[in-house]
Amino acid sequence: xxxxxxxxxxxxxxxxxxxxxxxxxxxxxxxxxxxxxxxxxxxxxxxxxxxxxxxxxxxxxxxxxxxxxxxxxxxxxxxxxxxxxxxxxxxxxxxxxxxxxxxxxxxxxxxxxxxxxxxxxxxxxxxxxxxxxxxxxxxxxxxxxxxxxxxxxxxxxxxxxxxxxxxxxxxxxxxxxxxxxxxxxxxxxxxxxxxxxxxxxxxxxxxxxxxxxxxxxxxxxxxxxxxxxxxxxxxxxxxxxxxxxxxxxxxxxxxxxxxxxxxxxxxxxxxxxxxxxxxxxxxxxxxx
Amino acid sequence: xxxxxxxxxxxxxxxxxxxxxxxxxxxxxxxxxxxxxxxxxxxxxxxxxxxxxxxxxxxxxxxxxxxxxxxxxxxxxxxxxxxxxxxxxxxxxxxxxxxxxxxxxxxxxxxxxxxxxxxxxxxxxxxxxxxxxxxxxxxxxxxxxxxxxxxxxxxxxxxxxxxxxx
Numbered sequence: 001x002x003x004x005x006x007x008x009x010x011x012x013x014x015x016x017x018x019x020x021x022x023x024x025x026x027x028x029x030x031x032x033x034x035x036x037x038x039x040x041x042x043x044x045x046x047x048x049x050x051x052x053x054x055x056x057x058x059x060x061x062x063x064x065x066x067x068x069x070x071x072x073x074x075x076x077x078x079x080x081x082x083x084x085x086x087x088x089x090x091x092x093x094x095x096x097x098x099x100x101x102x103x104x105x106x107x108x109x110x111x112x113x114x115x116x117x118x119x120x121x122x123x124x125x126x127x128x129x130x131x132x133x134x135x136x137x138x139x140x141x142x143x144x145x146x147x148x149x150x151x152x153x154x155x156x157x158x159x160x161x162x163x164x165x166x167x168x169x170x171x172x173x174x175x176x177x178x179x180x181x182x183x184x185x186x187x188x189x190x191x192x193x194x195x196x197x198x199x200x201x202x203x204x205x206x207x208x209x210x211x212x213x214x215x216x217x218x219x220x221x222x223x224x225x226x227x228x229x230x231x232x233x234x235x236x237x238x239x240x241x242x243x244x245x246x247x248x249x250x251x252x253x254x255x256x257x258x259x260x261x262x263x264x265x266x267x268x269x270x271x272x273x274x275x276x277x278x279x280x281x282x283x284x285x286x287x288x
Numbered sequence: 289x290x291x292x293x294x295x296x297x298x299x300x301x302x303x304x305x306x307x308x309x310x311x312x313x314x315x316x317x318x319x320x321x322x323x324x325x326x327x328x329x330x331x332x333x334x335x336x337x338x339x340x341x342x343x344x345x346x347x348x349x350x351x352x353x354x355x356x357x358x359x360x361x362x363x364x365x366x367x368x369x370x371x372x373x374x375x376x377x378x379x380x381x382x383x384x385x386x387x388x389x390x391x392x393x394x395x396x397x398x399x400x401x402x403x404x405x406x407x408x409x410x411x412x413x414x415x416x417x418x419x420x421x422x423x424x425x426x427x428x429x430x431x432x433x434x435x436x437x438x439x440x441x442x443x444x445x446x447x448x449x450x451x452x453x454x
Contacts, residue, residue: 012383
């Protein structure tokens with residue numbers, strides 16, 4: 001066995017060396033994209049581990065599904081059919097309005113709205129770190145998902161894709177502290193930026209003067225500025241608008257519209273050129 | 289004799305690390321508030337501490353480094369963050385393994401608490417500096433919960449070690 005003291009010196013050196021390597025890695029990863037391909041590759045290799053970590057929750061879900069009665073399922077089907085009927089009726093008008101809108105825009109000399117198609121994905125994981133607001137979904141680079149794509153659900157903006165492996169993607173939610181969304185008020189047209197407050201809490205609006213035309217209850221939609229999130233998607237509803245003495249900016253809080261805490265499906269937005277071929281005819285539900 | 293024995297039962301060590309990895313990314317069940325995320329033990333650190341003090345010739349800083357990298361990739365954090373934490377944990381455990389072995393389980397738990405708190409402080413400082421996120425003081429609950437879980441990890445892994453390794 002090696003003498004005690006000799007081993008102690010060895011530890012310090014080795015530890016410092018490894019920690020130094022780690023510090024380099026962390027610095028590189030936080031400021032550049034050089035490690036991205038390694039992370040994607042390794043992430044793809046580790047996908048089985050991710051799948052295994054989903055089993056407990058999936059098992060619990062199947063277990064409760066097993067006990068659902070036939071009547072409940074039949075009622076649910078009826079309700080959904082009625083919903084489809086209502087939605088089909090409203091979307092009939094949508095097609096016509098969309099065309100008219102594009103014609104008017106042409107007349108005014110503005111560019112046409114880009115047609116958007118959606119890819120339905122299922123949420124398969126939630127980042128357990130309470131300081132992060134991120135989810136994992138079950139479509140990845142093999143479905144042409146790319147970093148930067150906006151993600152919505154049926155109620156509003158959910159976030160954007162920040163990482164992608166072959167079969168999964170990671171989405172940063174709008175409520176994450178490092179995410180900011182340029183929005184405008186639907187009522188007044190006021191432009192502002194809302195940032196995530198962390199976890200599943202409310203969004204915070206910054207740098208808006210107290211005299212701005214914004215009220216509690218206003219719907220905020222994406223403004224399309226910054227080319228990150230496409231224009232026109234609902235984001236949140238203003239829940240607090242106030243000004244305290246001595247603060248030149250108003251305190252604004254907005255409650256996100258999307259179902260951010262439910263385990264369900266989300267939709268990844270594609271412009272039609274990027275959409276994988278086989279999805280255009282089937283799953284696309286928007287704009288055609 | 290040391291050479292023949294050096295890979296016997298490696299599967300026990302590797303599986304325990306794999307299970308710890310899975311537990312680290314296991315999502316909270318539906319309906320549980322996000323705050324409960326602060327009450328999860330740091331499974332990887334606990335398993336690394338155990339194997340480092342039980343088999344310091346086989347599990348050490350290099351193992352911790354690679355396992356940490358895996359944890360970084362799979363949890364999507366900055367590459368090297370978990371690795372650094374685990375390397376620090378392993379190095380503290382290695383430096384004092386003879387003494388830690390001598391202690392009673394609950395005393396070991398205290399050592400575990402101290403090591404993990406120290407590492408957590410460093411980790412938080414770096415995360416705040418580099419990712420600009422605010423951090424919650426609740427993160428320091430994690431070393432506490434981990435220390436509370438230590439006795440079970442110790443007893444469980446020790447039983448496995450005795451059965452399958454030596």
